[in-house]
Amino acid sequence: MEIESSQLFSVLGHPQRLAVFRLLMRRYPDRVSAGDIAAALDLRGSTLSVYLSALRDAGLISQHRQGTSLLYAADVDAAGRLTSYLFEDCCRSRPDLCRPAAFNPREGRTMAHRKYNVLFICTGNSARSIMAETLLRDLAGDRFTAYSAGTRARSELNPNAVELLTSKGHDITPLRAKHIAEFQGPDAPVMDFVFTVCDRAANEDCPAWTGQPISAHWGQPDPVKVTGTEAEKRLAFQQTYGALHNRISLFVALPLDSLDRMALQAHVDDIGRQRATT
Structure with missing residues (x-):
């Protein structure tokens, strides 16, 4: 070695x-x-x-x-x-000599039974991440507090994303575009999970998150960039919504209180490999 x-x-x-x-x-x-x-x-x-x-x-x-x-x-x-x-x-296997972040005392233990904070990140926080935030809130809002943010947040939400969520019966009242800096200050909620849902956001070198959340990349193509007819654009948003719905459904079905952090990390990585379903 x-x-x-x-x-x-x-x-x-x-x-x-x-x-x-x-x-x-x-x-x-x-x-x-x-x-x-x-x-x-x-x-x-x-x-x-x-x-x-x-x-x-x-x-x-x-x-x-x-x-x-x-x-x-x-x-x-x-x-x-x-x-x-x-x-x-x-370090001679001595945590008192070297205690890097990777060797968290929580490692190997299951997560505490409580409500978990989850942050979804994309570039603009106008479409994919707000879909994910809304889906998690409506699928399992009793177990998770869902947030979303952008590395280069836009000033307003994408109208096609808003129209789709509304047509699916989701409440869009809590939604607004936010920069990730809002979740990195001393008073920000500590995240248990952080998921990037676009490749560009995952490519960016962001500061490490407080609390060592479990993170994964669940990249989705950007439906905002699709050109063509209005029907083709709507289909792109439907496909993104379906793919995120599939992944978040798998995520909320995980037995969090019986999985240690390594096993849970493996599961959320596997979810990132799932193919889209509409």
């Missing part, structure tokens, strides 16, 4: 290679194209190719072919081995 870990540290010691790895960790379990990575990090394709090769050779990421495209994903097992090495070897 000594040799392997030194190699991993060497690869991640380069700031831009580290940035690529961190982006893929934020997008996990997604497989991301090189073009999307380059655009998110403003890297030249040839430069990114060198970084991806180094990360892949070190076993930190995996490469998958889909048609003519190559997609990349973080290897979370490799990341786990690295943090385990730091704790078990360098």
